[in-house]
Amino acid sequence: MPKEHAALIRRAIESAQAAGELPAFEIPEVRVQPPANPELADYASPVAMQLGKLARKAPAQVAEIIIRHLPEAPFVGEVSVAGPGFINFRLSEAWLKQQVEAIIAEGEGLFTLDIGQGKRAQVEFVSANPTGPLHIGRTRGAIVGDTIARLLEAAGYTVEREYYFNNAGRQMEMLGRTLQVRYLQMIGHDVAMPADGYAGEYLKEIAEELLQEVGEDWIGKGWQPFKEYAEKIIFGWIRNSLHRLGVYHDVFFNENSLYDDGSVWKALDDLRARGFVYEAAVWEGADEAERAAAEAQGTPAATWFRSSTLGDEKDRVVVKASGDPTYTLPDVAYHVNKFERGFDQMVNILGADHGTQYKTVQRGLTALGYDPAKLHVVIHQMVRIYKDGQLIKGSTRAGDVIPIDDVLDIVGSDPVRYFLLARSTNTDVDFDLDLAIARNNENPVFYIQNAHVRCAGIFRMADEQGFTDEGADLDLLGENEAAFLRQVLRMGEALTYAIDEMAPHQIAFYALETARLFHPLYDSVRVFHSEVPEDVARARLRFYHAAKVVFHRLLTLMGMSAPEVM
């Protein structure tokens, strides 16, 4: 709606200029927003205050002139000047009530925007390597990523959800070796854990499963089959956890494929061709002390990426002296692959602990001639878990993580989703397990869902009485219903803003606000009551039909269930 109002104001200014009532000047961007206090107006524009200087008139006077030239529009009700020069708009109440039909007609596609029409978007998220069960930090990324994907779909994009993983390398070898040790220990061998092994209990569980499956046949085997076995089980866990949260991926991209098709080494060659690669024991900008230390230790030469020329504080190793690439090189190759797939919009969800490292990848892309700004990186801050008032450190290696499944067993998917969604990605989250369990009856999530339940309840009652909302006269609706419809009409703005800013928490707050408006209304605007005439009841039933559509849409956007009964 603000766009429509802004267009009207713009035309009014042009018309006033043509009539000589305002001097000629270039019209600045016309801003229109709902004011903080809804009693003042439905939408307000401060444009007259900005124009005061340009027009050399008092802002209130400019506002008057603009209003006089305002073209007619069906949605415009009362227009007035207020405060220091705001132009205040009311929506036409008659027009507003008719929006009930539009909402019902749009149904699940309610407020689908056209900004992504015909465009392809990709969201990469979770991307946890299969070294342990999904924990809450990764789950935050999963919820943020999935919700952004849903928002992009609501914006009209065709969205691909991708999970990037690495099932090779040292980490996975350690996983295999740890399982091997656990397996051998289980059948009575006295073997010690590897120094960097995975201490978590879950590998004992896997060892037990393995023992039941193969007996003692694997005693003489190397670590590789153990790694494969662990990977298979753990990936199953992760997928199952995501499934429980309503999160799905279209593509699982294996880092190995980048070695198989040569793109890792091609990325290195391309960097070299552009002059960003050299071989040395220490980086070019190293001081005397570093050089001397390297020489004394006989550090062998590695392959460096000259990232310092792109704003980095130092160069980074891309191929170790051993000949193996560091994480950077395949990661750059992966992103090149993404860019080459030609998405119109790319989003990558990362935890704060990966934020700094990602900058090296961005510099790699820049070096190769890609614009990293085309990939929108959403970095969410950390999730800290408290249990019995104690902070639980989240190290997979040390084994002190809490699998998200344990939380899901207790509180279920909807509260977990809402809790992780309903705050800005920029803030740290303290997840108090005891509180989550104890307070699950007071979670706002139920408040929102209950709005949907109440709508459904009215329709159950209507069915019993054989009463329908066909042929309702919407003019019979009252002010409360109109106020609710005003809020509903802001959903498009909420979605647009959430997508522009990649701020999915906006939708959670919008949903809560909308429910907050609904419940008092439900209390006073009754359908089935001896004092409500039949034609009014019919109009109200039609209204609740629209409200049900709204809450269903909101809950679906957040990946939450829209229950018919609580």
Next chain:
RNA sequence: GUGCCUGUAGCUCAGCGGAUAGAGCGCUUGCCUACGGAGCAAGAUGCCGGGGGUUCGAAUCCCUCCAGGCACGCCA
């Protein structure tokens, strides 16, 4: 030390350069003849971390200081 994030009600957090800074939880007091009460109504609570600046207008933008989180590997 450097980079990123944060500091708003007792707690957890919204707040997109605009009007009297908001919500949930908790607290106080009312409301069940009630379309499922996981509800409704009323009430209390704020040097928006400190200090400068930009602007007609700053919680919001810039600078600086203080406090906290994360990251700064030839780990991934």
